[in-house]
Amino acid sequence: MQQAQARVAVIGAGPSGLYAAAALLASGAPVSVEVLDRLPAPYGLVRYGVAPDHVKMKSVIRVLQKPFDPADVEFLGGVRVGDGGIPLDELRKYFSAIVYATGSTVDRALGIPGEELAGSIGSGAFVSWYCGHPDRTELRPVLDHPGVAVVGAGNVALDVARVLAKTADEMAATDVPGPVLDVLRDSAVTDIHVLVRRGPEHVKFTPAELRQIGELGNADVVVHDDGLLAQGVEESEDKRQKQNIDMLTEWAGVAPTGKPRRIHLRFLRSPVRVLGAEGRVSGLVVERNAVGEDGRLRGTGEEETLDVGLVVRAIGYAAEPVPGLPFDERSGTVPNVAGRVMRDGEQVPGAYVTGWIKRGPSGVIGTNKADATETVACLLEDLPGLPAPEHPEPDALRAALAAHGIRPVDWTAWLRLDAEEIRRGGLRGAERVKVAEMAEMLDHAHGVPAS
Template sequence: MRHIAIVGSGPAGYYTAEAALKQWGDGVRIDIFDTLPVPFGLIRTGVAPDHQSIKGVSRRYEATALTENVRFVGNVMIGRDVTISELQNLYDAVILATGAPNDRKLGLPGENLANVFGSAAFVGWYNGHPDFADLDPALSHDTAVVIGNGNVALDVVRILAKSNDEFEGSDIVAHALSALDASRIRKIVILGRRGPHQIAMTPKELGELAHLTRACPHVDASDLPDEADDAVLDPGQRKSVGHLRAFASANFCAEQEVVIEFDFFAAPRAILGKDRVEEVEVERTRLDNGKAVGTGETYRIPAGLVIACIGYQTSKIPDVPYDEHSGHFSNEEGRIRPGLYCVGWARRGPTGTIGTNRPDGFAVIEKVATDIGDGASKAGRPGFDALANERGVQYVKFTDWQKIDKAEIANAREGAPREKFVHVDQMIEAATRG
């Protein structure tokens, strides 16, 4: 019998568990650990609340979770309740699937001013992550600045720009919906250091901006390259730039409450204000061999809210080698050291789609299979249970999560699929009820 511990219950964790079941069938026992009492990681707290079709992938993970060979072990923090070395002593392989939940820093003067947030914090706020439920961003100024030219930036912009009615069918949490309904933001500026051809925004997400009921996107036509230059782009990128061209030709922004302004060739240099953000200092850039180079021309954007969507980093774990430059665990194709592995964003950084984690999970299980052979020498699940009992660790099982899930669905406001619990004690209370 092989005993596998997977740390992290998001897409990478469950795809890896699925791969282990296909590799060994009844010859494996898999425990999936998570700090939170609820599973699915990024699907629950990272995917935009108005993208419910994407969240549907959790049904696939649920099928894996309900097999007898797989167990969810929620509300267990690595380092507080159990260490990595202890897990390695108990399991034949420990696989870190912890994702990249931390914001990369801007590295700019003033980034610690009030009402300046990273996207992990801001997205966590409107998605009900317990770490960010009390963030309480002020939405009282008429201008917000969003830094970044990827899909996360588009998610943030779309959430800020939507009307209350447009959130019907979403699982945005009540505290965020109430704050957004009272928002006074009327202009959202998207800063990008490079130009339209360098964006990391996909056509679907860009296209959604054209269908908002009270907001419209605008692009300065002078920022766009000659249309003939689009021929060098791949089809998806060409379609994305096509949306930007449409935004440049639209003439209806004056009729809308909220304007979404794309500011290309614009690098933030400082965030200014006394106690909270009041302005963003920006330097105009130009491209030099594809890189953004400052021109020396600067200007300021008055703003009361800044959200940086510039990437994520994996959380460090004591005694696990870490690549500071790349922001993830040091590894060789998923191997950290004998018996310890990583997968997904914890292995490669925040790249690819949710589905990219599936082949990643299967690849690391192939390495585990080569390394551990028949297993059978470790205590596995019974060993962890004995340790948890000794330390008084009360973990949450998948059947407990199903109680939480049922309670959230029952608490949903009209037109919403659920109302998430945003504090761990609420989750635990629901899990132990009935």
């Protein structure tokens, strides 16, 4: 006897959700798959996180879009699950299983005085703004001061520093929206201070990303390491760390060449107070750290003030709880075993997670493939025992969405918006220029002619 088709929803069209959809499809199991995203555009952080000048990286989109091209998988963009969208309890009535792939892009706080001042921004917000995320079009950071501090020693800190260091002409060749380019064109920034709380051997940069800041035409890299690198840093077995140390040691021995901008890498420095004047950032007090014999970091009490008008925290992310699912505040993830959602040690029937909401905010795009494969394997194993949906008929979900005032952006509609962005790109000599305003995105998607 042929097994009835199970209906699976994937919530989140970022890499983890799309790898999960592809894995479900490739399994040949009797499942139909729908991918829901709160935004009218797919691809999650590939579109709204990966730096605009990382054009090659974005080509992963060609792989991620495959399940939609032959219309094997349905895309329902502009559908938020939870508050302000369709409640999870209601959504469950239409599916046998739901895979949550909602990511984690809430900015973590430093917890220091002055952090709330205008001009003190999390990287989530800052990156979303320059990537044209519809939630952040209003951010428009003020770049009228020569100094900027970027806190953190991960790849996101490098992305932010590089975008601020490049010329507006270099950024015009990317997909940044017009209003973002205008702000970058007017930028008075000359000195970008990257604050690394530990030593050169502890950075989380990947060598390829670190190398890029050394190759900038518009900016010198200046290493402030208090002579640590010249003394010789402990040899690492880790190949990536060794490459980083070699690069940093070489740069530490070279004087700036007089390029218009500088990226300062300041090691063993932690921000302790954001200074303000007239309600906005006017400086940042940093404390020098030392690593104790036990390997632990401690402040020395020695302080210095950086003259900056903007502070961007790139210290990692947290996730928003998914209403209706258990949540571990400490790790910022939904408790799970290999992707099966667990509540009080029991599996929640039909609920699965993948990507950053499953394992926390780390890992590159490719990491999400193996992660999604693991989750999908669990789902397929559970398939025979999954609960049957209350409303299996295909049109019932659309009717429910309409009742909530939601008109989904399907794949054809997204392709209309995509075409408009490519058209705008052609006018600027870029592959695409993003449409960032939500109303405009929806108009283009639904084919509303411009008035």
